[in-house]
Each structure stands twice: as structure tokens, then as C-alpha cells.
Amino acid sequence: MRHSGPVPRDLHPFTASLRGLPPLLPGLLACAGAVAAALAVHALVPALPAMTVAVVLGLLAANLPGVSAWTSGPGRAGLGFAGKHLMRSGIVVLGLKVSVVDVLGLGWPALLLITGVVLVSFAGTYGIGRLFRLPPTVSLLIATGFAICGASAIGAMAAVRRIRQQDTVLPVALVTLCGTLAIGILPLLTGPLELGPQLFGAWVGASVHDVGQVVATAQTAGAAALAVAVIVKLTRVLLLAPMVAVAGLHHRLRDDSGGTMPPVVPLFVLGFVAMAALRSTGVLPAGVLEAAALLQDILLGMALFGLGSAVRVRELLRTGTRALLAALAAWLLIAALGLGAAVLMLPGH
Template sequence: MRQCRGVSPNKSVSSAVPGLLGAAAAVAAAVGVHFLLPALPAMTLAVVFGLLAANLPGVAAWTSGPARPGLDFAGKHLMRAGIVVLGLKVSLGDVLGLGWAALLLIVAVVLAAFAGTYGIGRLFRLPPRTSLLVATGFAVCGASAIGAMAAVRRIRQEETVLPVALVTLCGTLAIGVLPLLARPLGLGPEIFGAWTGASVHDVGQVVATAQTAGAAALAVAVVVKLTRVILLAPMVAAAGFHHRLGPGAEDVKRPPVIPLFVLGFVAMAGLRSTGWLSPAVLDAAAVVQDVLLGMALFGLGSAVRAGQLLHTGARALLAALASWLLIAVLGLAAAFLMFPSA
């Protein structure tokens, strides 16, 4: 965390404690609600609790005052740590087990969703950075992808708040809408699972959506989703390379092509793929990842003021809904092509 001149490290650390404790408490509450209502993903609840904390009388003063240093630390640094641990969810063997045709379809969906969502954002006159972050979150893996892209393109944390809110909103919408469409569309478990994995943003939201169609749908959905997640590294690398070649790049300090935390994500995915880690270790890592990302998402949500969102976010909301429809159609088409006989 950046320290001001003349401020001791101990004082800087102590100033972050209230916000970090509040974020941890919010994650505990989110996990508790998820345990009682499994259809509500804990990560989505963490964002919602952050939004409430930012806008409820009394608590809002705390989030914008004494808690702000810790919440900002969570939104930036704990997000990056959570992305590293997220790599332990990705098994290259499971991904390759889909077959090359399915892998190419998923890559095509991600690229088309990214390009289409960016184009929709610009059509709705969103700033290029906002359009980039929304496109990354929708195409790859939600808030985690937004955090990674913001780091490599040197986008300020404040500018990630709206994209995270939009990707959370649309992912939550998918949890309710996709299962309602499964029967009218005549989708079997495999097709529904592939559709969910190819079109829903966050891993937790994918699980919450796919499990409504049973274990077979959930198994397919998770593998398809994690295939999208592993594309985070090459997409961030491409964005970093493009940023270094952009106009004026030679006049400023250039960020690395691939940030260290993304390399950490790749290393963790490689470690998971060796099969050396026991189920107990992977379960513990999943808990750590949920805590880190949950605290980060609470921190980001706590920076959203309802008045500002209503004033500046109307066009962004329409763009996000249009993008959500686009990726849902792309994902459904890919699912039918993956399982033509299902």
C-alpha cells in the first residue's frame, strides 16, 4: 500500500485494520447467508454488503472515513492475492479433456464476447477504460479479470468500481434467469451446463446457476468456466503488450507485460495440474480464495455511492444488459455445438 511521506509503517498498517476487520466480518456474514441460502453466491453477497455499507446512514460515514484505507487495500492487494489462489481451481487435464473442438469454441466465445462487449460499451458512449474493464469481466471471469486488466493497464482502483458492480449485477441476474429458460428451450443437463459455464461471469455464480440442473450440468459448467478462467493470462499479456506499444508509452513508466500476480495464477494452475496437491489442501485453498476475493469485493462495493451510480451509471447499465444478452446467445450457440446430440 502506498505510504505518505512522514507516516510510519506501523501507523499505516494500523490505519488499515478497521477496514480489513470490517471486510472480514462482511465475508463471514456472506458465507453464513450462503450456507442458509445456497442459491446466493457468497461473492455476490460480499459486493451487495459493500454497497449497503456505502449507502446506509451511519455505516456510510465509517466506510468513507476510518475504514477507507483498509477497504482500499482489500480492493487492490487482496484482489491480486485472490487471483493467485484462483489458479488452484484450474486443472489443465480437465480443460484438455473437453477436446480441441470444444476448446476452440470457448476461445471463440471469449473473444467474440470481449470484442462485442467493448463495442457495445463504446456505442453507449462509455469511456474506453470502462468499456475495456466491462468487456474483460464479462468475457473471462468477472471481478477477478477486471482487477487483473486494471493492473496491467494502470487503471485506477476507483475506475474498477462501476465495472465490478455491473458484472456482479448481470451475473446475479443469470442465476435467476437461465434456469427458468432451460425447460422452454429444451436443454439437457450437458447443454445447460455448457451454456452456464460459457456465459456466466463469476465461478461462484456459475456453480449457483448450474447446480439447479443437477450434478452432470454442474460438472460440465465448472470445466467450461475454468477454461475461460485460464484465458485470463493470455488476454492480460496481450493487453500489457499492446499498452507498452501504445502512443506515449515511452514517456511513462511502463507496466510489465504480465503482472507478477498473473504469473502466480499460472504457476498455481500448473501446480494444480500436477496432481500433487491433496483434496484437503485444495479445499483449504478454496476457503482462502473465497476470503481474499470476498474481502476485496466488499472493499470495492463499499466505494459505490448510490447517487453517483444513478447519475453516471444509466448508460453503463443498459450497455451491460445488452452485453449480457450477447454473451448468453454466444454461450448457448457454443453449448449446442459442443453437445450436438444431447
């Protein structure tokens, strides 16, 4: 018996997804090309993290005459998809960088100290944002990105608090800007502050936002600085899941709208935890971890290009001056907190 009526869309989700794919392709192809260019620039100039280059390319695409019309028109669907969904996929793969065994190797005093720095950084940055009269959601996202792990943390917090993707654009731009400042400024302070390599590495790991920015900054002081910086930074990254869970629970307790609530911990954050647990078992060979690191760079790079392509510099200068000042103040606060934590962790270095 033939069915003459329309087929319900939800009976054929795969068909529906295929139907929605062609509009995504132009933006996704542009994201892929931008990531290839960003990785090439990073290979030529290791001091420039690929993720930072990807954001800059997105900003250029959004603001150069001719190209800007394409990013807000035919390319918008794929660029928006990358900014949301590929960001979440990249967060899952980020878990494969976190070894709980390595983190525990720092010792409980250091772990408690780093946790304290993250909490005080989060609270202080949120307070600075509100002091500069930024909206609560923007202050929350800036505090999350600065205190934990940059754009990845912003994406996770936005999901659990149901913050619109367009509201993540300014925090991502600010966390990228301040992390890039750290790459250029912190190495210049090693001499005046008389910091040894390990102490400098601990400072970088405790205060710089994105993992790639930490690597770019710490490697200027050698392998010893880089090793300490990465472990301290990944300790902060490990705090992403509990921070997001607490934010999700808080959102549930305060929301009385009666609508459907997001999960306390989004599925992709659970994926991040699962990947971190898998990495901690030590069963994954080095080749798999290297491939995962490349995949994470591709996914997050595409996402950051997509987010950067939504930033209109003219609007940012008009509406984001207070946000920029707040971000710079927060950056100084976290740098001071990170330096104090590094001195306490490694006395005599």
C-alpha cells in the same frame, strides 16, 4: 558513531509497513466480518454466491445513513487496500481451481470454440460499451469481466493497464449484477429451450461471468450440469493470463509517454499461472485444494466488499444508466453466444 539525521524511509520497508498498518485495521476488520456474514448466508441459501453477498453488503455499507460516513472516512484505507491488494492475492489462489488436464479433456474443437466465444464476447462487449458512449477504460474493464471471469479479470486488467482502482468500481458492480440475474433467469429457460442437464451446464459455463455464479446457476440442474459448467468456465478462466499479456503488450506499444511502464504480465498473474500449473500436476491433496478454495473466497470476498463500499448508489443512478444498459445488452449477447457454443459442443443433448 551515532547517526543524527533522519533515517531514509526506504531503508526500513518493514518498519514503514508496520507504521501504515493501524489505519488499515478498521477497514480490514470490516471486510473480514462481511466475508464471514457472506459465507454464512451462502451456507444457509446455497443459491446466493458468497461473492455476490459480499458486494451487496459493501453497497449497503456505502449507502446506509451513519455507516456511509465511516466507509468514506476511517474505514477507507483498509477498504481500499482490500479492493486492490487482496483482489490480486485472490487471483493467485484462483489458479488452484484450474486444472489444465481437465480443460484439455474437453477436446480441441471445444477449446477452440470456447476461445472463440471469449474473443467475440470481449470484442462485442467492448463495442457495445463504446456504442453507449462509455469511456474506453470502462468499456475495456466491462468487456474483460463479462468475457472471462468477472471481478477477478477486471482487477487483473486494471493492473496491467494502470487503471485507477476507483474506475473498477462500476464494472465490478455491473458484472455482479448481471451474474446475479443469470442465477435467477437461466434455470427458468431450461424448459422452454428443452435443454438437457449437460447442455444447460455447458451454456452456463460459457456465458455466466464469475465462477461462484456459475456454480450457483448450474447446480439447479444437478451434478451432471455442474460438472460440465465448471470445466467450461475454468477454460475461460485459463484465458485470463494470455488476454492480460496481450493487453499489457498493446499498452506498451501504444504508450509513448516515456514514463515507467507496468510489466506486460503482472506478478500476481504469473502467480495465477504457477498455481494452475501446480494444480495440474495432481500432487495436491483434496484437503489442500479445499483450504485454498476457502482462502480464495475469503480474499476475493474481502476485496469485493471493499470495492462495493465505494459505490454510491445515488451517483451510480446519475452517471451509470448508460453503463447499465450497455451491460444488459452485453449480457444478452454473451448468453446467445454461450448457448450457440453449447449446442455445437454437445449436439444431441
